Amino acid sequence: APWLRNLRGDILGGITAAVVTIPVSMGYGLLALAPLGESFISTAILAGLYAPVLGCLVAVVLGANTTMIYSPRSVVTFLVGSFVLHSLVRSSVPALQTASPEMLLALAFLLIFLVGCFQALFGLLRLGTLMKYIPAPVIAGFQNAAAILIFCSQLDSMFGFKTPVPLTGIPASLELAQLLGARITKAIPPALLGLITGSALYSLFVLLGWGGHLGQLVGEIRVALPTPHFLAEFKDIFMSPQIAQVLPLLLTGAASLAIIASLDGLLCARLVEADTGKRVHSNGELVRLGVGNMAAASFGGIAVGINLASSFANHRAGARTPLSLLVHAAAVALAVVALLPLIGHLPRVLIGAMLVAVAIQLFDRWTLQILRKLVTGDFPSARSMLDLSIILAVAVAAIEMNIVIAVAIGVAATVMLFLFRMSKSVIRREYRCDAVHSRKTREPKLMKILSDHGAAILVLELEGPLFFGTAENLALYLESVRRQNVSYVILDLKRVSEIDSTGAKVLLHAHDCFTKEGRHLLLSSFPERTQLAAFLKDMGVTAALTRGRLFPDADRAIEWCEDHLIVSQEGSAESGDEFPFSRIEVLANMSETELAAMKRALRRHTYRKGDIVFREGESGDELYVIAQGSASVCLKLSGSERETRLITFSPGTVFGEVALLDRETRSATVKADEDAVCYVLTRPNFDKLTDEHPAIAVKFLSNLGRELSGRLRRANHTIYQLAS
Incomplete structure (x- = not known):
């Protein structure tokens, strides 16, 4: 079996991860249920320890193929504790104000059960990929709120503010040695190192007779075989007459907590994926986390997530299969049975100090970097300051109000900020076509027309979503274009990610206005066979x-406009007859005698539409002059059936000259776009021409050089225009 191939590594990894998990899980249990009072300390510690056992077992049963450890997380635990404190213990709901502590405990576990239901539902509905759209400032706000509240909530147990115990802070300070534990030794997990050093000093003070100046111990913890007995209590809650008062509170709190817990779990899973190399399936992980939380709550455990410290410890100790999760669960369960008497003698101050260490590590580094810049006078950008304002708003709401309001404030603020940022101009770049031409080569006379009048063609490259926040800006710009000397407007949709109904109506209105004025609106990079294309068809854009007027790329759209412009200036873009031999550019400035010699050196070839003139990689040394029709160099795009045109040769132009000059293989494939006639100059005929008529050969090469330099000059002009 695959699990047995790495037996030693999985056992060692699972045990190592358990050593990391046990101390912090006890602290997380206390953090989640501490608002219920001193009498629930043992229940809270057991809740923290039951969670990783059930979380890992459920994950394996549901097919987890990973070494990630499913155990409590600080942010999720803080949110549970915050809900218990603000929405249950200090609730304004009459039914909760008169509820017993035991009922509040059952409601806390019901909350976790409902969180699991929502998470599993998210996974079944395949919403895992959407969780990434929860804004980072919202998560950072919760992190900082959790850090602040965890830190402040443990100051009393560390320093004895309510009941003065002056020496309490000394073992607490040693417990904080876990912050530096990783630098001191890697053999002992930092949390365990802090517990050992703090307990040792506490015991020393007791031996010295200073026990009265120290805080209390955790106390006796009684444990029996856990059963899902809370399921019966959940049923009783739903059958009670007060459920109508309590259920809306529980559902809104569970939904908000589930969103944050799901995102936290998926973010942690991605970090573990980067470390282990095993791919994470978001929706499957949400189902496992959800069912794990439902199981944990039924047995009296707190919520689970993906614990980074334990997961990294598991993998780096040699774990490679899910067997390590079973070993981890067994090790924690064994600790519950064998080590509870020892846990009962732990000083509470050490648990508090361990949570303070967690709080310090929990502060969001991004927030701290922005604050550090403010303090040092190196002011961050306006965008960073806006993000910081959202972080602070969410943190304050989470501390002073509750998680539901905090989530609503954070998401609402970020959506408004997103709309503000997206309302910038959707026009990425614009250029006129007096400098930027299509890839269709033309005779110099026609190129002169395009250089003189090509400014009437305007290309607008659009980028991002064309929706109600950006469509109005585009409409105003197109309105201003109508007051300019522009006859053709090409909207390039290559980088447009989305178009809504407002954007489609702007396109329709612009088309109507341009058509009435004798102008032309074209769309390039039109997304064929996509949802966007179907939407534009439904909105009537395609039909209008x-x-x-719809083109696969901007190059084809520009060519259409050039042809139309040439017709308006010259009467026709191209004649159907063969291009006059004497007007061919590479034969310029030649006498009748010289033209006759060139005609003897050239051979006339005809090609049918779709014929391959030559293929990339073929040997060949012929130069071709288009006399009629056209031929294109096309490149097939990888991963699709589409081709992109590199260049099109029209009558009077030359191609294949590189092979004539350097005698290398063909660098591209050329195909006839329509029935075509070419004059072909072979290398032997060129050599013969050079020997018999050297002056003609020199003229020919001079003309060819001028043709190539003209192409290079136009390319440089185009690059300058696009880069400016």
Whole structure:
């Protein structure tokens, strides 16, 4: 079996992870249920220890193929404790104000059960991929709120503020040695190192007779075989007459907590994935976390997540299969049975100090970096300051109000900020086509027309979503374009991620206005066979522009505009007859005698539409002159059936000259776009021409050089135009 191939590593990893999990899980249990009072300390510690046992067992049963450890997390535990304190213990709901502590405990576990239900539902509905859209400032706000409240809630147990015990802070300070534990030794987990050093000093003070100046011990913890007895209590709660008062509070709190817990779990899972190399399936993880929380709550355990410290310890100690999760669960369960008497003699101050250490490590580093810049005078950007304001708003709401309001404030603020940022201009770049031409080569006379009048063609490259927040800006810009000397407007949709109904209506309105004025609106990079294309069809955009104004790329759209512009200036873009031999650019400035010699050196070839003139990699040394029709160099895009045009050669232009000059293999494939006629100059004929008529050969090469330099000059001009 695969699990037996790495038996030693999985056993060692599971035990090592358990050593990391046990101390912090006890602290998390106290953090979650401490608001219920001193009488629930033993229950809280057991709740913290039951959680990793049940979380790991459920994960394996549900098919987890990972070494991630499912145990309590600080942020999630803080949110549970915050709900228990603000929404249960200090509730304004009459039914809760008169409820017994035992009933409040059952409601706390019911909350965790409902959180699990929501998480499992998120996974079954495949919402795991959507969780990443919860804004980072909202999560940072919860982290900082958790850190602040955890830190402040443990100051009394550390320093004895309510009941003065002056020496309490000394073992607490040694417990904080876990912050430096990783630097002192890697052989002992930092939390365990802190417990050992703090307990040793506490015992020393007791031996010296200073026990009265120290805080209390955890106390006796009684444990029996756990059963899912809370399920019966959940049923009683739902059958009680007061459920109508309590259920809305529980559902809203559970939904809000489930969102944060799910995102926290998925973020941690991604971090573990980067360390282990095992891929994480978001929706499956949500189901496992959800069912794990339902099981933990039924047995009296707190919520579980993906514990990073334990997961990293597990993998780095040699674990490679889910067997390590079973070993981890067994080790924690054994600790519950065998070590509870010893746990009962732990000073409470050490548990408090351990949670303070967790709180210090929990502070969001991004927030601290922004605050450090403010303090040092190195003021961060306006965007960072806006993010900081959301972080502070969420943190204050989580501390002063409750998690439901905090989530609502954070998400609402971030959505408004997103809309503000997205309302910037959707126009990424614009350029005129007097400098930037299509990839269709033309004779110099026509290129001169495009250089003189090409400014009437305007290309607007759009980027991002074209929705109600950006569509109005585009509409205003198109309105201003109508007051300029522009006859053709190409909207390039290559980088447009989304178009809503408002954006579609702006396109329709612009098309109507342009058409009435004799102008032309074209769409390039039109997304064929996509949801966006179907939406534009439903909105009537496709029908209004017609297929003749929709192009696969900007190059084809520019070519259409150039042809239309040439017709308006010249009367026709191209004649159907063969291009006059004497007007071919590479034969310029030649006499009738010289033209006759060139005609003898050239061979006439005809090609049908779709014929391959030559293929990439073929040997060949011929130069081609297009006399009629056209031919294109196309490149097939990897991963699709689409092709992109590199260049199109029209009558009077030359291609294949590189192979004639350097005698290397063909660098590209050329295909006839339509029935075409070419004059072909082979290398032997060129050599013969050079020997017999060297002056003609020199003229030919001079003309060819001028043609190539013209292409290079136009390319440089285009690059400058696009880069500016």
